[in-house]
Amino acid sequence: MRIVIAGGHGQIALRLERLLSARGHEAVGVIRAAGQADDLRATGAEPVVLDLESASVDEVAGVLEGADAAVFAAGAGGGSGAARKETVDRGAAVLFADAAERAGVRRFVVVSSMGADPDRAGGEVFDAYQRAKGAADVYVRSRTALDWTILRPGLLTDDAGTGLVALEASTGRGPVPRDDVAAVLAELLETPGTAGLTLELISGAVPVADAVTAAADGRS
Template structure:
């Protein structure tokens, strides 16, 4: 079983993921900023670790990550001021990637979004642009890091019940998908590094079982 660190451990996807991983026997730590969220994380079977990744420097993040087998980035500023979006979704994410490398933790899974690409089409001045720009910078840094990376690009997130089925590279380009299925995809990716390392996987609702969809897209 693996030791997995989830940065952004109180997010809706992260809480679902923590329960999946803990139930299958992994040792899971959810990193949270607000101590009031500790009980929610512990309730999933994970450990809670209070740390403000927005302000942690490289050495602090290296110490935070050291000793784990994998890192999952599931944090985000959640909109609002562009300055904080860049501080969390770009700068802190990049520091965490560098920290994983410094700590010798090679497996890194980034939760991004389906449109994170150079031609994302979000115009400068659009309220969503800072997020798109920040995520792209973090994703590109991860690709160049030399780590055993996977970038996940789910479509629009819903609160629908999970189906256990997805479509990789959905034709409509938007790919709405249940948060519960995103959590299952992350767990499947962690469980199948051989077919997912070095891949950017964009996905949404579909008809193929998650494991089958990931393997088919890799072949």
Template sequence: MRVAIVGGHGKVARALIPLLAERGDEVVPLVRKQEHADELRGPGVEPRLLDIEGQDADAFAAAFAGAGAVVFAAGAGADGRADRKRTVDLGGALKSIDGAQRAGVQRFVQVSAIGVDEPVPDDTGEVWRAYVEAKRDADAALRASDLAWTIIRPGGLTDGPATGRVLLGTSVPRGEVSRSDVAAVIAAVLAEPASVGKQWELVAGDQPITEAVAAG
């Protein structure tokens, strides 16, 4: 299948791309800069340019043309501005959902964050509050859509190696998980029809990923 990845130059996306390409999927990483497209292009990987903040849902739909699935893996990252949490983490997700519907793409996997439905303490900083609210609202919008969605809510992300083992469930204790294992879970989810309509939290654990996804 052809898989379009929003936030295609992010760390999770860069771990996901080879997993999909190696199993024969066509991968379309969506990136803002031409140099990022040039860096990612390879066998089975054909990047397209997309400005998440500057372009509208029609542009997203055009970028998704021909795809069988969309993965939303974008985020403002370490940027310390609350407004970018709203324009990237929320606005980008909303335009991706809209764009997928316009393009006729049903399968949609979204990377969120653990615990974002929990109340935010009154003393929470502006940027973190904006991040949590953006992820929470993006997830709510996806759940309310008619897409065949799966939401993955990882714990604290690390750059550690892939272990191939995780703890996955509707609610799990907070912890960390490597971006490589998050990518492997996304790949497994895309291959598992029973994952549609599931919202899972994800941290490092002991269960092999394919078993965890199948059992979830």
């Protein structure tokens, strides 16, 4: 499959690109800065430089043309303010979804956040982040005809992945290594039966492939 990933230089995206390349897929990472391109090439992915905060739907659709799936893994980053949560975590996600529809890419996976809620109260930057993620999720679910899956990981860590997770509609809070998030994303992309599901993810006791299969079978 040809899989285009928004936020291609992110910590989860780089792990995902390496996994997809190892599985024989064609990974394409959308990045803002040309200086990040070599990092993507090192994973086996093809870099495409395009700023999703300023690009048009047609420009993004051009990148997505011919793809089998799209993954929105972009984020404004921990050092950004509330305004960029709106332009990246919500605005770029909506743009990427609209462009996927225009390009005829049906499979669409979103890396969201546990607790994402468009109606979340609070004036902190993290509250703005959760509102933006929640609004993007609502848009993808209710305003598009994509075959979407929304993944909501718990607290992200840089611990080595264990390959053992809990993947359910509601898991309760907990940590999860970025390695395991990437592994779950790779399985979701290869499991079309997970379309239409919003899933929370934390570390657990179930092997990744089995957890994704259970979700697709409605046993999560």
